[in-house]
Amino acid sequence: MNIDVQTIFWMDAFLYLMLHAAIWYGMARYRSGLVALWSVSGLFSALGVWVLGCRGIFPTDAVVFWGVLFMALGNLGRQAALRSLDGPADRHWLWGMGLFNGVYLLATYGFYFSGGTEDGVILLFYGFYTLNCLEYVVSGRRIAATHDPFGSRAVQSAGWLLVGSLGVKTATLLGGWGAVDLYEMSWDQAVVFGGQFVAITMLSVGFMQIFVDQMHKAQIQAEQGLAREQERSALLQQHSEDLSVLLSEREEIIRQLTLSNKSAGMGALVASIAHELNQPLTTIVLKTELIEAHLRKKGDPAVAEAEANKLAALIRDDTRHAAAIIRTLRSMFATGKGEFERMDLAALVQDVIDIVRARAERCEIELDVDLKTPLPLTGDVTQLQQVVLNLLNNAIDALVEKPGQPSRIGVTGVLRPGFVDLKISDNGCGIDPSQQADVFALFKTSKSQGMGVGLWLSQSIVASHRGLLDFESEAGKGTVFLLSLPSHEYVLVS
Template identity: 50%
Template sequence: MGLDIRTIYMMNAVVYLMLHGIIWVSLARYKNRVVTLWSVWGMVSAAGVVLLGSEGLVPDWVVAVFGQVLMAAGNFGRQYAMRSIAGNPSVRWLWRQGLSNLAYLALNGTLFFSGADRAQMMVVFFAFYAINCIDYFFAGRAIARRRGSPGARSVQWSGLVFSGTLSVKCLSVGLGWGAQDLYDPSWDQVVLFTGQFLAISLVNFGFMQIQIDQFQQERVKTELALAVQRDRAVLAERNSLDLTQLLREREEIVRRLTLSNKSAGMGALVSGIAHEINQPLTTMVLKTELIETYLRDGQPETVEVRGLCEQIRKDTHRAAGMIKTLRNMFASPGARTERLDFAGLLRDVVGMVRSHADRQGIAVTLKVPQQLWFWGDATKLQQVVLNLLNNAIQAFATKDVLQPSIVLNCQLVEGWVELQVQDNGCGIDVAAQDDVFALFKSPRSHGMGVGLWLSQSVVQDHGGTIEFTSTPGQGTVFVLRLPVRDSGAQIS
């Protein structure tokens, strides 16, 4: 028939190399493991086909051993890559395909080295691959079910063409109807190589189509994910603006409640504050009258007059200090962080409530260092301490205590400023303890339910905590903890 079968084998190898090389180069930018496996093992198959076409040019045992091993390995590698598209190949498949390939290679080697007939070895060769290559059909079907790519149909047809043409070749050799030697020209060789070229093209184009479809689907998913992320970013920005507005409104509510709570808290202390301010003013009037008496009688006692003037100056400073403290407590509660002496702040607030507590027979004890410097909002922290002291004083309104007392103990503990406000009053009812910090809920019938909620908000804004323990009938301890931060608290 004028066919040069050896040349056709080499052409077949070139087709293998070209198609797998094109796939590798074209899809290299995706850096896909399956593409690499397919391309590399396709080239291994091409090397095996080259050896099959080199009989007479190389020793027969090289063709029988290395040619068969390369073809089996290349075909198994490509089947593994194809199966991987639909998911990781099952262990059962790996064992079946691996053992069948090893069994074939062992049988082929046994036949060759035992001197078996060439036609017999060809029947075994074509029969094995006719059965083995039908796996492409099943792999294509699995891919079609999982991904629905049009390329899967090409893979299925390639499996049928591979298996069909190899079966024809196997039967023709076995029944003596075709070429009995590997390179004999015959009609069955035409069928074989036509089927091979067609099947190789179908399986490679199908593989490429599947991969391109997969990459396109992943690209679409990525673009959709990016679109969702953009939408979420826009929504987050809108929510951020809404949250900013809500925070401003919350800040305004806190500001108004602070002013309201200050007014309510100071109401009970007005008489005591009036007494504290009236005391130095009365003393100043008396001392001024005494100085006038000295001057009117013409008996200027220089030493005594100077002493009286010094006392007047001290009383004036005392009254001015009280007024300054009041002005600070009623200042606008806008955020103003500054370096403050927390010990001095406690002394000022205790000084405001002491007269009120003394009139009710309540002993107020303050245990603080001489100075305790850290960063915070003095006005808001004054309000917190005032709330805690007012609550402690009110704890004695419904209970007669032999020695009512309030103890404030402030110290620096492991990087935290810790203030304990302890009283031995009526305590907080167990049923009301869960709502102590709730807004508009108060354990007292006449309470507003604002002070402790506001105190907690202020403390949390400073990064601190406020907790309490209370035993009904025995008293309550509030513990306020504020972080030192990196400013470095100084204690002396």
């Protein structure tokens, strides 16, 4: 009869081993610490049940010590795994359950190794697990709030089944109605083993169901997160494309404003340009007539030829001067799309000064130019010509508004490490402090005929060259504009 009960112990151990091995194998792809903890706990329980079934094969002391210890470790591990399904188990719970199991082990070992009977050890064993297995009921209820109801009901049912079957065994031991010996076959032993077979199966199935449900939810959340990231990425891509379009439109607007503002600014220079061109053209006509007159004379042919050559050289110089003015105007009205090239800022400034010089002289304004040459940088010639033209025109306008004193515009250019600096100053009326904050604002101007575009456009152009345009002004004393541009060979346009 004893061997039959021992066989049941070993069958129970085999059931523990197979169920938890199946969970380990079936969920290996998840590489989860919870699955590992559940499977290792099943291995400890299997060892515990197997050792308890080996009395007579191993010394009784070893059976009691190791069997009780392995069973406690296996049961505590499963309970910790269930508590950790939604994150690390609560530290207070771990300490409490650890203390509860520790007290049980100390009580069992103290009782047995101080001369207590096996009957007392068995009573302590079943009484402890009757109370301990209530934890499965509590865990099942907690899990029901967030996980699959089938799995949580399986855990709760397994807990109640363990509490009921173990409670029956505890009651029979206390009342003397059931088997006292560990291997004695009786009805209460059948209740315990039957309940344990069913309960451990339900616990394993419930754990697998809950864990798979958890992984499924995590997968759904990951897919939703990926979908959101993809949507966000697509949105960012769309924004990037929209921004590129806006930047292109901005460049085109700047180009168009450069041309329109240049045209408006050139209106004030038409008379001066006409005067500037009329001078060489008039002298060309006069000198041509002089050549014809010398050729008609019947004097010494050598003298006539010498005079004609001298006049022809003067005509050539006047023609070159007129051609230079025309070339400068043509470049200033060019319709390029902001192509950057290596250039000399000093030569560019000098070309613009040649255009405004006639207007300045007509307004009795002295131009004091000091350009350290060369001033190499990379930029768009047309746009930078517009900036310099705006600054010079503004300086002339400021001096025209303050008549009655010697007027002077200073233009200085220097090269410093990494930058080219251009300073344009005037001794005009200055900028009112209340208006200085809006100097570079679009459509804001203190001029009665102004558009409020020039300085805003100039600052935009300089910013696209990665440069800086700033000013200092004192009312009644004048204004200084400082243009600072990188002198390195390549400039990235924003």
